[in-house]
Amino acid sequence: MDCCPPFTRRRDAAATRGAILDAALIRFAAESYDDVGMRDIARDVGVDAALVSRYFGSKEDLFVAVLDGCDNGSTLMSGDRATWGQRVARELVYERKPESKLRGMLIMLRSISSAKASELVxxxxxxxxxxxxxxxxxxxxxxxxxxLAAGLIMGIAIGRELSGGFNMTTEQCELMCSRLAVTLQGFIDG
Structure with missing residues (x-):
């Protein structure tokens, strides 16, 4: 006689929800909103599409959850306000964007072609x-x-990523950084 109950697989709702969000983030960064289906995301995770709907409701709700998980730029507003332009310029010119920020940027760019996604973004x-x-x-x-500041920041960030960097000398990068710092700080100081 067997004294142990039959083995049941433990369910982990938080891990499943996280896996769905991760798969959706990858899909929405790689394809336009209109081309991504709930079934595609479910297949990427290895779950039934009904489970994706149970966790998130509609594709629109899932997309909003993905946007909520993307970087919101709050780090721009941290640190000493007097040196803000200098910090942001240095980051734009010299620091590579982490993949997580790039995915958020890609989602925004790919959303332009969809009226619904564009509205949500x-x-x-x-x-x-x-x-x-x-x-x-x-x-x-x-x-x-x-x-104005956000538009300049986004434009430079997108331009850098599209071209694989600025392809400039050290002196040119320093000049760009110093001029950009003054311009950005001007937006903040008014």
Whole structure:
């Protein structure tokens, strides 16, 4: 007589949810919102599509959860405000973006072609980044200055990643960094 109950596989809801989010992040960074299906994500994780829906509801809800898990740029608002432009310029010119930040950027870029995804990205960016950044910049016209700074930062970051770096001499990089620092700081100081 067997005294032990039959073996049952332990379920780990948090791990499954995390695996679904990771798979969705990879899919949304690699393909447009409209081309990603819940079944694709479920297959990547090895679960049934119904389970993905049970955890996240709709594809829209899953996409929002992925956006919420991406870097929101809050580190931009940390540190000494007087040296902000210098810090950000140095990071833009000399530091490679971690893969997690690149995926978030790719998701935003790929979302432009989808009306629904674009709307979700805009709402998330306004709530999680642009609003807090504008408040941090402060009045007068904090929203304008924050948008200008964010646009310049994103443009330079995307340009760097697209070209694989700046392909400039050390002196040129230093010149770029110093000029960029002054410009960025000007947006903050008003």
């Amino acid at each position: 805009q709402r998330s960016a306004d709530e999680r980044f642009h609003g807090p950044f504008a408040a941090w910049v402060g009045e007068p016209d904090g929203a304008v200055r924050a948008r």
